[in-house]
C-alpha cells in the first residue's frame with residue numbers, strides 16, 4: 001500500500017510500504033476514504049532536524065472498517081468511521097472524564113511510534129474506544145464536514161470551551177488557519193455575541209465572516225492588541241481562542257484579554273515558557289487548553305453537522321490524490337491552501 005513518509009524538513013514522499021494489518025486483538029484495520037493535511041503537520045515539515053527518524057504522517061481520516069481483531073466488540077467490517085487524531089481506550093479515568101487525549105493507554109497517530117492516515121489504510125489501536133461509527137453511508141455532501149470531526153472542528157470547539165465562550169460574551173480568535181476558522185464556528189455555536197477574527201488572508205477572512213466573525217483585525221503585534229482592545233470597549237475580550245502556537249500569538253492573547261478573562265490555547269506551543277506572566281498575573285487571567293479530546297466532542301458536534309447547522313468542511317479548499325501529497329504540504333506551507341483533503 002501507499003503511505004506518506006516525512007524524511008526531513010520539506011521532504012515528504014509517498015512510498016510503497018508493507019500493508020497495514022491487525023496486530024493486537026483490540027485493533028481495527030481501516031481503509032482510508034478521506035484524509036487531510038493538518039496545520040500541525042507543517043511544524044515537523046518545517047522544523048524536522050537531520051537524524052530524526054522518518055515519520056508516517058497523518059492523523060485525520062474517515063474510512064471503512066476492513067477487519068477487526070478478536071477483542072473488538074462494537075465495530076464490524078463495512079462500518080464508516082471517523083478517526084480522532086489520538087487513540088484511546090474509552091474506559092480509563094481520563095476517558096470517563098472526557099479527556100481522551102490523556103488516556104492512560106492512548107497515544108497519537110502519525111508519530112514515529114504509530115503510522116498515520118495519509119495512506120491507503122492504517123491500523124487503529126484500541127478500536128472500540130477510538131473509532132466513532134458514523135450514521136451515514138457514503139454521503140458525499142457531508143463528508144468534508146464529517147472529516148473535520150477528526151481534528152480541526154473538535155480542536156476549534158476545544159479552544160472555545162477552554163476559553164469559556166458563552167452566551168453574550170466577547171471572543172477573539174487568533175489564527176486564520178483551519179482551526180481558527182473552526183474556532184469561529186464554535187464560538188458562534190456557543191453563543192458569543194462578538195467574535196473578532198485576527199488574520200489577514202482575504203479568502204480566510206471572507207470565510208471567517210461567513211462562519212460568524214463580527215469583526216476582523218488585520219494588524220499584528222502591538223497594533224493588533226490596541227485594535228482589539230478598542231473594539232472591545234477598551235477593556236479587552238473575555239475569551240481568547242489561541243489557534244497558532246507561537247510565542248507571539250500567546251503574547252497577543254495575553255495582551256487582548258480582559259481582566260478576569262480566559263485564554264483557550266490549542267495551537268501546539270513552540271515556545272519554552274508562556275510569555276507575559278506579569279500582565280497575566282495582574283489581570284487575573286486563566287490560561288487553559290491543550291490537545292483537544294475530539295473523541296469526546298464528536299457526539300456533541302455530529303448532530304449539527306448532519307443537520308447542516310455548521311459546515312466546517314468549507315475549510316477544505318483543495319482536494320488531491322495521495323500521490324500528490326507533497327504538493328499539498330507545499331500549498332499549505334505557502335498558505336496557498338487553507339486545508340487540503342487527500343483522497344487516496
Ligand SMILES: [Zn+2]
Nearest residue numbers: 089092095103
Ligand atoms: Zn482512556
